[in-house]
Amino acid sequence: MSHRIDITSELVNNPLYIPVRCGAVFDKENPMNIAGDDTGENISEQRSHLSEFTVAYWAWKNQTADYYGLCHYRRYLSFSDLTYPVDTQGLVEEDFLNQETMEKYGLLSPDHMSQIISEYDAVIPQPAPVHLITTPKGPQSNVGDVWRANAGVLIESDTIDRMLALIDQKAPQYSRAAREYLNSTEHRGYNCYVFKRELFDRMCQFQFPILFELEQHPSGRLQRVPGYVGEILFGIFLYHIIHFEDWKIKELQLVKFLDTRPVRGTCDLWLRKMKRRGDRVLRMLLDPLFPKGSLRRERLKSMVRTIKSVV
Numbered sequence: 586m587s588h589r590i591d592i593t594s595e596l597v598n599n600p601l602y603i604p605v606r607c608g609a610v611f612d613k614e615n616p617m618n619i620a621g622d623d624t625g626e627n628i629s630e631q632r633s634h635l636s637e638f639t640v641a642y643w644a645w646k647n648q649t650a651d652y653y654g655l656c657h658y659r660r661y662l663s664f665s666d667l668t669y670p671v672d673t674q675g676l677v678e679e680d681f682l683n684q685e686t687m688e689k690y691g692l693l694s695p696d697h698m699s700q701i702i703s704e705y706d707a708v709i710p711q712p713a714p715v716h717l718i719t720t721p722k723g724p725q726s727n728v729g730d731v732w733r734a735n736a737g738v739l740i741e742s743d744t745i746d747r748m749l750a751l752i753d754q755k756a757p758q759y760s761r762a763a764r765e766y767l768n769s770t771e772h773r774g775y776n777c778y779v780f781k782r783e784l785f786d787r788m789c790q791f792q793f794p795i796l797f798e799l800e801q802h803p804s805g806r807l808q809r810v811p812g813y814v815g816e817i818l819f820g821i822f823l824y825h826i827i828h829f830e831d832w833k834i835k836e837l838q839l840v841k842f843l844d845t846r847p848v849r850g851t852c853d854l855w856l857r858k859m860k861r862r863g864d865r866v867l868r869m870l871l872d873p874l875f876p877k878g879s880l881r882r883e884r885l886k887s888m889v890r891t892i893k894s895v896v
Contacts, residue, residue: 587637587657588619594658594845595682601695602656605640608632634800636812637776638792645789652702654779659845662708662777663838664691664698671838675713675772680858682842690840706832708779709823710839712771729767732817738883739813741805748814751795752821759791762825773820777839784826792818 588594588604590612596604596619606612609621610629622639623629625647632639641655656662659682663669669677679686687693702708716724720734729745736742745767752763766773780788792815800811826832848854875882 587640587655588617589658592658592845593617593847595847597661597687597692599693599695599698601654601698602692605643607637607640631800634808634811635796635815636809638796638812638815641776641789642793645785651782652779653782653785654708656777657775659842660775660777661690661692661840661842662710662779663840664694664701665689665838666691669838669840671713672841673713673717673719674841675711675717675839676775676841677838679840679842680844681848681854682845683848683854686842701835702779704833705835706781707784707823707826707834709834709836710773710775710777711836712773715770715772718772727768727770728772728820731772732767732813737807739807740810741807743804744799744810744814745817747799747804748795748817751798755794755798756791759821759825762829763821765828766821766824767817769824773823774816775839776816776819778819784832788819788822791822 586597586602586604587607588596590606590608593616596602596617604617604619606615606619606621606623608629609615610623610627611632612621615621621629622643625643627643627646628635628639629643635642637655637657644653644655660676663677672678677690679690684693691697715727715731718725718731720731721738722734725731725734732740733742733745736744749760749763753760795818796811796815799814803810827834844857848857875885
């Protein structure tokens with residue numbers, strides 16, 4: 586489980602989840618006494634470019650297991666037997682990460698989780714229909730256009746072409762899957778999964794040479810481009826093993842927890858619920874003016890972060 590060093594998040598009390606601090610080399614205090622991605626062979630210093638991929642790399646190079654999985658401090662695969670409504674990104678939105686919601690999505694049931702995982706070679710998120718995904722340029726017709734519509738926000742204008750050229754050069758066995766996935770209508774992202782060792786190893790061998798090349802030769806000002814490319818490569822890898830190989834694959838819903846901070850009593854929970862309701866009203870008012878994924882929205886978020894840092 587990739588744990589942010591700048592946010593104190595609730596931890597899931599389940600031995601299958603091993604929290605690892607992402608970018609631990611920058612976290613000298615470690616107040617929660619959590620393992621870091623800065624031991625052994627690691628790329629912890631590249632957190633600002635690669636995000637949770639520093640944790641995946643650390644696991645790849647330093648851990649031995651039959652299965653490898655990755656989730657984020659606020660995104661978890663649901664192991665519930667129930668199905669829940671999803672948003673335009675294909676995610677189940679949940680206000681808080683606490684005991685109640687952990688139980689709701691089966692996160693505290695290691696035996697049930699182990700049973701599901703052991704029956705499959707890969708456990709992955711359900712895809713999101715492209716036509717529902719919001720972008721700065723409105724709805725798009727395929728996965729590639731969704732990403733191209735985010736040029737200048739998430740990736741550079743030449744990122745997709747550079748990525749495809751690197752795939753052709755470094756991993757041509759994925760070239761067909763790359764182009765078919767980008768032309769498909771089902772987006773697979775967020776880098777949350779459980780893989781058998783062989784699949785995890787293959788995916789890392791596919792992703793990291795390309796990510797390192799992009800990181801060493803940036804084409805613009807957006808520093809997190811390699812991390813977003815890693816997400817695209819994740820979708821390409823899934824497309825390849827689904828359409829061109831024969832593996833037992835289980836798709837689960839992916840849950841996004843909007844507030845992951847530990848709840849400190851009934852009063853704290855009540856106040857945060859009231860704030861969450863106020864946030865929803867504010868979003869209803871602002872979303873038409875600052876659509877999700879738009880450059881205007883990103884500029885507004887940047888302004889808010891700057892104001893907070895000054896205050």
